[in-house]
Amino acid sequence: MTDDYLSRIGKLIRDARQHRGWTQSQLAEALGTSQSAVNRIERGNQNISLEMIARIGEALDSEIVSLGYAGPMHLRVVGGRRLSGAIDVKTSKNACVALLCATLLNAGRTTLRRVARIEEVYRILEVLGSIGVRTRWINDGADLEIVPPAELDLEAMDTEAARRTRSVIMFLGPLLHRMDRFRIPYAGGCDLGTRTVQPHMTALRPFGLEVTATDGMYHSHVDRSVAPTRAIVLTERGDTVTENALLAAARHDGVTVIRNASSNYMVQDLCFFLEELGVKVEGVGTTTLTVHGVARIDRDVDYSPSEDPVEAMSLLAAAVITESELTIRRVPVEFLEIELAVLEEMGLDHERGLEYAADNGRTRLVDLTVRPSKLQAPIDKIHPMPFPGINIDNVPFFAAIAAAAQGSTLIHDWVYDNRAIYLTELNRLGAHVKLLDPHRVLVEGPTRWRSAEMMCPPALRPAVVVLLAMMAAPGTSVLRNVYVINRGYEDLAERLNSIGAQIETFRDI
Numbered sequence: 001m002t003d004d005y006l007s008r009i010g011k012l013i014r015d016a017r018q019h020r021g022w023t024q025s026q027l028a029e030a031l032g033t034s035q036s037a038v039n040r041i042e043r044g045n046q047n048i049s050l051e052m053i054a055r056i057g058e059a060l061d062s063e064i065v066s067l068g069y070a071g072p073m074h075l076r077v078v079g080g081r082r083l084s085g086a087i088d089v090k091t092s093k094n095a096c097v098a099l100l101c102a103t104l105l106n107a108g109r110t111t112l113r114r115v116a117r118i119e120e121v122y123r124i125l126e127v128l129g130s131i132g133v134r135t136r137w138i139n140d141g142a143d144l145e146i147v148p149p150a151e152l153d154l155e156a157m158d159t160e161a162a163r164r165t166r167s168v169i170m171f172l173g174p175l176l177h178r179m180d181r182f183r184i185p186y187a188g189g190c191d192l193g194t195r196t197v198q199p200h201m202t203a204l205r206p207f208g209l210e211v212t213a214t215d216g217m218y219h220s221h222v223d224r225s226v227a228p229t230r231a232i233v234l235t236e237r238g239d240t241v242t243e244n245a246l247l248a249a250a251r252h253d254g255v256t257v258i259r260n261a262s263s264n265y266m267v268q269d270l271c272f273f274l275e276e277l278g279v280k281v282e283g284v285g286t287t288t289l290t291v292h293g294v295a296r297i298d299r300d301v302d303y304s305p306s307e308d309p310v311e312a313m314s315l316l317a318a319a320v321i322t323e324s325e326l327t328i329r330r331v332p333v334e335f336l337e338i339e340l341a342v343l344e345e346m347g348l349d350h351e352r353g354l355e356y357a358a359d360n361g362r363t364r365l366v367d368l369t370v371r372p373s374k375l376q377a378p379i380d381k382i383h384p385m386p387f388p389g390i391n392i393d394n395v396p397f398f399a400a401i402a403a404a405a406q407g408s409t410l411i412h413d414w415v416y417d418n419r420a421i422y423l424t425e426l427n428r429l430g431a432h433v434k435l436l437d438p439h440r441v442l443v444e445g446p447t448r449w450r451s452a453e454m455m456c457p458p459a460l461r462p463a464v465v466v467l468l469a470m471m472a473a474p475g476t477s478v479l480r481n482v483y484v485i486n487r488g489y490e491d492l493a494e495r496l497n498s499i500g501a502q503i504e505t506f507r508d509i
């Protein structure tokens with residue numbers, strides 16, 4: 001952008017702000033940035049992305065600067081470049097959304113540190129804001145402060161935002177303690193085929209929750225005479241279902257035992273947070289959780305969610321397929337151990353630094369350096385398992401890595417009906433991915449990547465895998481409509497550019 005253009009945009013923003021009667025500080029607060037940043041923007045002294053212009057337009061409800069908001073976001077990737085240097089892993093989408101839902105348990109103020117600034121978090125914030133929860137970004141937009149009201153106004157819920165995320169299902173556990181009757185919209189999320197919510201209903205029924213699903217809403221009714229009399233046995237070892245059971249148990253005045261619980265990273269983060277709220281949880285990291293609930297929670301708490309193992313895997317895959325040497329800092333290694341063991345078998349040259357604690361004081365992190373390696377296809381198939389196993393969300397990254405390895409790799413995603421199918425999109429970039437059935441693909445490597453222009457698959461991880469392949473493919477590729485990537489990754493293009501990628505963001509205006 002030329003300086004002249006910047007100062008014209010800055011003036012438009014200042015006019016729109018003044019028209020609204022806001023100070024620079026008020027606009028800064030709405031944007032989660034500092035007053036000095038707003039001042040620089042208005043004076044034309046700051047490079048400003050279309051994304052930021054769109055957010056300002058939205059905050060100020062202004063026609064002129066909302067121009068940039070008109071169309072979906074796309075990426076233009078100049079591929080075939082090596083990455084280098086070091087990059088930090090951000091906090092996880094899945095822990096952040098669970099913790100945001102968990103704040104509904106607390107009458108006090110919750111501060112969450114370094115929350116990922118991703119669309120999935122924004123949707124939950126919109127939903128929380130619409131029902132009366134006060135949320136604001138503090139400390140230059142790094143941290144989030146959440147203060148629930150005495151009474152929630154569920155009728156005012158932003159159902160459009162709620163339907164764009166599946167995480168809203170985790171409102172059930174906290175809400176059943178706050179009201180006898182309520183409704184929330186059907187849970188959305190990635191288009192991965194059928195994802196049942198039945199296990200959630202089974203887990204919450206012992207707390208008196210009965211749900212009927214009609215007209216796109218879950219109509220919920222709580223029978224206060226019902227309380228768990230024996231261990232709650234989950235029918236699936238799912239992550240959000242475990243979290244929902246934990247959230248319900250947290251304010252149940254008594255001891256709840258949850259069996260067949262997921263011990264995955266986001267569940268552990270939620271358990272650590274519940275402990276901050278005064279709820280004792282035994283068995284963290286195992287499949288049996290014993291929760292000592294507290295009927296009323298009213299504490300000002302401060303918690304730092306841990307780093308995202310799936311983002312760590314994404315960055316690792318980026319290094320592998322671009323044949324780069326890259327250091328990935330703040331890798332939650334416990335949740336990537338099996339992936340690393342398989343990659344080691346495949347011939348990955350990597351080095352781990354000494355372990356250190358994440359800001360939550362519990363999760364173990366390492367810095368991981370990955371070097372260009374001659375990879376061989378693994379002898380056995382790649383398939384996910386509930387933790388500890390290859391993380392379900394990491395499986396798509398193995399497809400890209402397998403495409404870079406010598407030989408054929410069988411990938412069996414038994415979990416999702418649609419996700420393996422999206423991996424065949426890699427063929428448009430030169431890969432040889434054969435769909436054997438809706439759950440299994442055979443990948444033949446190595447691949448001579450070539451550039452392409454394509455739509456983003458409607459699922460987060462396959463979409464990122466396509467982006468990584470574009471980074472490996474010489475020439476210019478275009479990936480259209482990347483909302484789904486922004487759902488789970490903060491400023492991915494910009495951060496990849498900081499380690500040598502060349503990715504430009506653009507929109508149809």
Ligand SMILES: CC(=O)N[C@H]1[C@@H](OP(=O)(O)OP(=O)(O)OC[C@H]2O[C@@H](n3ccc(=O)[nH]c3=O)[C@H](O)[C@@H]2O)O[C@H](CO)[C@@H](O)[C@@H]1O
Pocket residue numbers: 093094095097166167194195196235236237238239240241266386392393415416
């Ligand atoms: C916000 C959040 O945390 N999302 C994660 C969470 O979603 P979430 O907890 O919502 O996952 P689902 O409940 O949809 O489970 C995923 C799929 O696995 C199946 N299933 C799961 C467990 C099991 O023991 N048996 C079984 O068959 C389910 O039927 C479903 O088809 O977990 C998924 C699986 O790890 C991850 O992909 C998501 O990123």
Ligand SMILES: C=C(OP(=O)(O)O)C(=O)O
Pocket residue numbers: 166167189190192393460461488
């Ligand atoms: C499937 C995923 O997430 P969600 O549960 O939010 O759809 C994912 O993170 O890959």
